[in-house]
């Protein structure tokens with residue numbers, strides 16, 4: 001499997017990059033790539049002159065990945081501008097490479113909430129992409145959970161492992177669906193069923209249409 005890590009921080013000693021790496025270790029075995037978010041600021045004029053190579057490379061990496069883990073810092077109660085800029089560039093390619101991709105999100109921050117507000121804003125931004133964003137477990141990591149640039153806190157490591165196990169399942173089923181291959185055991189299978197209609201409250205005997213409630217188990 002191919003896992004792409006996206007860290008919303010460009011700092012060499014970034015806690016979020018360390019968190020993405022810890023997530024990759026929990027996700028293993030997989031080939032892991034860390035995305036380069038050193039992109040120019042989104043500019044429609046620049047785009048009109050041709051998509052920058054780094055943006056093309058980012059989108060190719062997203063398209064190629066079976067699963068994606070995004071670690072965002074919290075800057076003034078929101079996701080980082082670096083990450084938002086990358087998402088904006090990515091949205092300019094059609095079809096958007098993030099669409100339908102299994103995505104897990106994490107955050108590490110100096111504040112005691114561990115970047116909770118950054119994650120909320122990231123989840124909101126990802127709505128525009130129709131990605132398969134895992135809802136839980138929500139993993140907010142305080143800076144004190146790291147030692148010498150590595151995530152060492154036991155509770156945080158356990159939660160990261162739980163989140164990565166889910167991402168792996170989701171990534172496998174998406175990869176199998178793409179390849180038309182049968183699903184492996186233990187993979188989450190989401191079946192699309194039509195929603196049963198609620199029975200109509202008023203009886204209209206003259207109407208040829210009747211509301212029928214479909215039994216759940218069928």
Ligand SMILES: Cc1cc2nc3c(=O)[nH]c(=O)nc-3n(C[C@H](O)[C@H](O)[C@H](O)COP(=O)(O)O)c2cc1C
Nearest residue numbers: 009011014015016017073074075076077109110111
């Ligand atoms: C501009 C700026 C704004 C910040 N705002 C917040 C904040 O709102 N909440 C918070 O918990 N930490 C905040 N921090 C601290 C970051 O959480 C901390 O620097 C973190 O380590 C950044 O992530 P990184 O290590 O991946 O670069 C802010 C830092 C910067 C530089």
